[in-house]
Amino acid sequence: MSDFYQDENLQHAFAEGMAASYTAAAERREERVGVMLAGIPIELRFASPALSAILLPALRHLPPIPEGQTPGLTISAWDRAGSGIAAPPPPFDKKRITDRGDIWGFASRRYRLAFHYSEFSVSLFDREHGNGYFWIDDAAGLPYWSAAAPLRTLLHWCMEASGHQLLHAAAVGTVHGGLLLTGRGGLGKSSTALTGLLNGMDFAGDDYVAVVLEPKPRVYPLYSSAKVNRDQIGRFAALAAHLRNPGGGGDEKAIFDLLPAYRAQIPDEGMPIRAILVPGVADQEESVIDAEIGLDAVRHAAAFSTVEQLPYAGKGTYDFINALTQRVPAFRLRLGRDQAALAASLKHLLAHPLPAGARAHAPSADWPLVSVVVPVYNRERMLPEVLANIRSQGYPQLEIIVVDDGSTDRTADVARTQPDVRLFEQPNGGPAQARNRAIINARGEFVACLDSDDLWPEGMLVHLVDALRRDPQADVAYGWAQMARVGANGDTEFESNPLEGFPFYLSGTVFRRRAFDQVGLLDPELRFGEDVDWFNRARERGTKVLRLDCASVIVRRHGGNMTYGKNLVQLNVLRVAKKVLDRRRAAALPSSSQP
Structure with missing residues (x-):
């Protein structure tokens, strides 16, 4: 089962099983409706009257395919209750299913595959041949929103395949x-x-x-x-x-x-x-x-x-x-x-159109200096890309601080070749110690963190700094972490809903320098969970934090991450929670009883 995520032969076998199951279901009855969506001819096929009765009404406005035009895309839908035919057993671990439905780690250039818990449905799309399949156990179990917005995942993939x-x-x-x-x-x-x-x-x-x-x-x-x-x-x-x-x-x-x-x-x-x-x-x-x-x-x-x-x-x-x-x-x-x-x-x-619309922010020389903190350990190959990503943000006042945390490769040598980088070297002490070293030495009014595995989306640094400029009472601005997988050829593909990611993430966050004066630095004893611990302390002190509706950092998973394969104990989840309880207990004690 584990090979399915990478093995194209196993993926193809599952797709063939889906196609064969639909063919068997359609032998008893089939309804075909050709529609035009955004100029693209799509044929909808239903092997269950109960399912078409639920899914078709919200699509009845779509114009028919002109006579003589052949649909380039098809979507075939059936349910077991209406057809007596089940889908092939899912060849993936349910723990890999994300909130938005995609399968974590599923790598295929040909197929898209999703499982939606809310519908308990399977959606599969063959991008090579333009064939999509939708299966659910019982049409009567579809939630109300499926009737209002039917086949959304498959229509998304159809539009994507057409460049829309x-x-x-x-x-x-x-x-x-x-x-x-x-x-x-x-x-x-x-x-x-x-x-x-x-x-x-x-x-x-x-x-x-x-x-x-x-x-x-x-x-x-x-x-x-x-x-x-x-x-x-x-x-x-x-x-x-x-x-x-x-x-x-x-x-x-x-x-x-x-x-x-x-x-x-x-x-x-x-x-x-x-x-x-x-x-x-x-x-x-x-x-x-x-x-x-x-x-x-x-x-x-x-x-x-x-x-x-x-x-x-x-x-x-x-x-x-x-x-x-x-x-x-x-x-x-x-x-x-x-x-x-x-x-x-x-x-x-x-x-009467307005004369101008949204404008790209063009930070001028009077925007505050931002110190960008990059902790690194054995990242000689990834560091140049991260530095290029920082420079591409278009921010005019930058100080880039790289802290080499005891690397055993050529990471420090790579950093030394960069004329705009301040390099600090130290024995390996973990990312919290490395970031603290940079924060203490930072010259900027604002401090931004970016890990060596991660990237900022285009214009993100400007977006975060501008949010703090517009709200003088706020000391922290960040969004959500978009998880991404790095393939064997170096391509980056996003995985899962950003809202499923870590609730707190230092990478992709901008701080006013004064936030560290109020909250303190990162806990150097924590090699993992130091971000959660810091945000916990910030909340306890009433620090104003802006959570923006955006993915502020792309977190690339490649098997070499520090957190890869770690369990909750190793990630210090319980230890960080205990620190919260210890602070609460200490605050409740009379001052004479405190050590």
Whole structure:
């Protein structure tokens, strides 16, 4: 079983088993529906009437494949209860399944494979032949959101194979074009999109849409359904007659079926994207659209939640969004309470575009000096790439400090060849001691940490420093860690949802220098868990920490990491927890009783 993750023959055998199982299921009955999505012909095949009855309604708006055109992609779906045919046994350890569904360590250039616990479904896509397979044990067990956004993982892979992209975004428009609304959940994408719909605007989705770049950026409707929290149903009373699940529980979102009532407002040919909006709720009556947003913030808002949810979304997704934001202006949308005024503002923006959109931050000489701390141990091959990544951030005031923690290879020699690097050497004492050495000697007002295994996404250093500049009370800014696997050929492929990663990570974090005066340095006794320990102490002291909605560091796993193969005891999880308890006990003792 363990060889499956790397062995293409075993992967191919499982894919053949999936294909054979569907063929057996389809011998009893099969329904085929050809649809066009973002200009790509896809044939949907169902070997179970119960399954097609659940999955097809939200896709009925997609136009049929023109006569004479052959679909280049197929998705075949079946369930055991409806067909009597099970899928092949999963050849992977369930412990390897990530929150977003991909399989940790699964390396294949040909196949994509995901298992979604929420549906208990298997999705497989053969990128070489364009064939996708979806299996679930019983269609009746599908959760409500699967009917609202069916086959999302496979449609994501279909769009990816065609050079397009599914985005976690909403879109509305007029005859003048469309507006793409992006950002994490809860910021107002769905409510804005439905407000536009009820005020006569075209609607291309409230949660996920398909986007193409060529010849010009364009957004296409993916689903003809919409979702809102149940406490928002009253705001959209006009849609009450189209509520699919009126008896749903409090945690179940309300789903509106927009067909056939709003069919005319769902454009078959999509809409040219005229602007990107990043919404946020404001305590005011009228909504305001302005350009007070940095280009990096737009990119991260568009990319983070998409990568968080779609299996195997990674560097290609970031590259796509970077290209999109270079070609389409972006603005901040401050959402007020007046819905009619909001729709009027959206229509006015399309009819009378603002002169400029988001701007790339161009830090000037008056931005504070940042000392970048890089602890290294036997990293002679990786160090040049890490240093190049730091320099590529475009930050004008940098001090790069490399601390060689007793390496036995040529790491120190490599660092000495770099004219802009301050090198410190010490006997091996662990990363906490190495970072402390650098922090003590740092000259910058800000201190940024980057481990020698890791990389910053493009523009991340500027993004983090700018967040602290905008909030003088905050002393720490960081995002989430995006895990990545380094293949045998050196390629880096993202794995899993960033929100599944370590909750605290020094690499990819920027600190005000004063934070270490208040909290103290890293605990030199801890070779592992020193990051968790420091953030625990920062929380206890009331240090203001900014957690940004972005992946602030790419953590590359290659088998040579210090944490590779370590158990919880070796990683000091219990030891760090005990330190918290010891501090609490000490604080509870009368001062005369303390040692």
